[in-house]
């Protein structure tokens with residue numbers, strides 16, 4: 001068995017790390033403080049070739065799910081806020097187009113993302129969180145158009161998105177069979193951004209309400225077959241779970257690196273923290289958890305690359321383990337910093353806040369466990 005990256009992957013990882021050290025990491029605390037989305041830096045990421053990393057070559061892409069996972073980890077290690085904007089734009093929000101769009105959709109939207117367009121995935125509603133089949137946004141056919149009405153909440157990139165993939169039902173009584181997928185461009189009449197959430201972490205990335213009010217879109221904006229939207233949404237979420245695992249891994253790695261460095265600088269009782277056994281055990285546990293999370297995450301990426309789609313059980317295992325491991329690692333890192341860890345003078349405070357959402361979005365830990373158990377037991 002070979003657990004290593006190919007030479008190409010290693011070179012790509014070095015290139016992304018250098019980019020992040022130069023352009024992202026030095027500004028991460030500032031963006032966290034100002035809640036500012038660094039659009040210029042995002043464009044630089046695109047210009048550096050980071051936004052094409054898993055799209056088909058025929059549309060200008062390169063790389064695969066492993067390179068996308070490497071980039072998602074490294075960008076999130078430098079700034080998890082920018083990380084979510086990136087992995088939603090390339091992953092979650094684009095899977096419906098890449099997997100189910102026609103040539104027209106792919107030829108139009110993929111090159112735009114490679115060039116730095118931001119994308120959102122608008123599924124969640126007030127009454128449809130974990131239970132997405134309960135969504136209430138409606139669509140009706142009107143000649144060559146569909147008309148959408150409803151409100152989505154908690155949408156990452158909602159304020160910045162140049163276009164969104166979204167889901168609506170023809171008839172709620174049809175349950176999940178009534179749901180179809182659509183793409184809607186920014187600026188479409190009847191489509192607007194509502195309330196912006198004030199949140200605990202990921203400050204540079206917006207989370208917004210999106211409102212469809214008699215929003216007319218060409219009928220060609222439906223993605224895939226009518227009535228298959230629920231399946232399209234779940235496939236996209238399965239695929240993107242690996243990138244959220246990578247985000248959690250990146251945050252955990254950053255917290256661990258900071259903690260290791262601090263144990264060698266800080267002295268108490270005339271000795272470095274690194275020489276205290278209680279601290280050593282924390283470092284050992286953190287390193288072990290990160291290793292295990294990394295193995296599960298890259299197994300998920302490798303399987304997705306090999307099979308052409310994310311295996312639900314392995315993707316859910318990677319997400320639930322990496323996000324909860326990141327929770328434990330960030331908690332220990334903050335503990336190692338003592339009182340200083342609780343201040344904004346050190347980045348561990350930000351890592352601790354940014355990590356928390358990885359256990360909630362794109363399926364809570366409870367939903368991941370449900371997915372894993374259903375795959376094992378064959379239950380519904």
Ligand SMILES: Cc1cc2nc3c(=O)[nH]c(=O)nc-3n(C[C@H](O)[C@H](O)[C@H](O)COP(=O)(O)OP(=O)(O)OC[C@H]3O[C@@H](n4cnc5c(N)ncnc54)[C@H](O)[C@@H]3O)c2cc1C
Nearest residue numbers: 121122123124129130154155156207360361362363364366
């Ligand atoms: C910062 C942020 C960004 C987000 N970005 C996006 C986005 O880009 N696009 C999008 O569509 N959505 C997005 N979301 C929404 C997110 O995916 C949902 O919040 C999440 O899926 C949980 O839904 P909920 O909040 O309604 O919780 P609920 O579904 O109400 O769950 C509440 C609690 O009950 C538990 N629970 C629910 N059902 C079960 C069950 N059957 N068995 C066991 N436990 C259960 C949950 O695990 C949770 O602990 C985002 C949310 C946040 C906070």
